[in-house]
Amino acid sequence: MLTEIVALFERGVLRHSPVRVWDVRRGAEAFRYLREGRNTGKVVLTVPAPLDPGGTVVVTGGTGGLGALFARHLVTAYGVRHLVLVSRRGLAADGVRELVDELAGLGASARVVA
Structure with a gap:
C-alpha cells in the first residue's frame, strides 16, 4: 500500500498537506491559530539557527x-x-x-x- 501511495505522489495525483511554519518565539500565536481551527495541513514550529561563532x-x-x-x-x-x-x-x-x-x-x- 505504501508503494502505491508513493507512486501517486510521484505522479502528482496526490499532494502533500500544506505546511505553515512559525518561529518558536511566536509559539503562542501558532497555538492560538490551531485552537481557532483555522489550519489546514501541518503547523510547524522552527528553532532559529544557532549563532555563527565566526560571525x-x-x-x-x-x-x-x-x-x-x-x-x-x-x-x-x-x-x-x-x-x-x-x-x-x-x-x-x-x-x-x-x-x-x-x-x-x-x-x-x-x-x-x-
Missing part, C-alpha cells in the same frame, strides 16, 4: 551594565569571537576599556562604536 554580533547598549553582561554571555555560552559594542558614549563610557580587555581575555575581539 560578528552587534550589541546595542553594549557598554552599559546589561549590554556588558550580555556580551560576556555571548562569548562564554555561545563561543562568539567578534563583537561590536554600540553605545552613545563609545570608548568614553566608564569601564569600557576594562570590558574590552576582559572579553579579549575570554578569547573575543570587541570593537566599541559610538
Whole structure:
C-alpha cells in the first residue's frame, strides 16, 4: 500500500498537506491559530539557527551594565569571537576599556562604536 501511495505522489495525483511554519518565539500565536481551527495541513514550529561563532554580533547598549553582561554571555555560552559594542558614549563610557580587555581575555575581539 505504501508503494502505491508513493507512486501517486510521484505522479502528482496526490499532494502533500500544506505546511505553515512559525518561529518558536511566536509559539503562542501558532497555538492560538490551531485552537481557532483555522489550519489546514501541518503547523510547524522552527528553532532559529544557532549563532555563527565566526560571525560578528552587534550589541546595542553594549557598554552599559546589561549590554556588558550580555556580551560576556555571548562569548562564554555561545563561543562568539567578534563583537561590536554600540553605545552613545563609545570608548568614553566608564569601564569600557576594562570590558574590552576582559572579553579579549575570554578569547573575543570587541570593537566599541559610538
